[in-house]
Amino acid sequence: MEWIPASGFQLRKAGVQFDAxxxxxxxxxRAADLLEHLTGGDPGPVVIEANGRRGVYFFLPPGSSAGRAWPSGATPFNACHGTVSYVPVPALHGNTWPLSWRCPPPADGRFVHPALLRSTVLALERLLSS
Structure with missing residues (x-):
């Protein structure tokens, strides 16, 4: 997959080869845990960040995050409506700190299912607010 760097990590423009x-x-x-459970351990590519916001990046098919009402805790990265977003992408192996693959991309090029991710985040938001 040409969007994954050979070493370290790089910023990639969202909306070209993936949205996030x-x-x-x-x-x-928690969302990553639940998605892994729901998909039998294969939700699609997911990257975790070890510092700062401790963000979890879910990689979706290009163009699939736009036009959806995402919950307040979810930040979409795409290239719609004149926006430019960049997402950190680590290499599959080697020193990529502070990023690492929680779920590496499957060989068939599949991504996280946008509706499943949105439903999961909404369900967790409701559960945690009650």
């Missing part, structure tokens, strides 16, 4: 949605901190990790 970031959910920060423990909420992002």
């Amino acid at each position: 949605v970031r959910v920060d901190g423990d909420d992002g990790r």
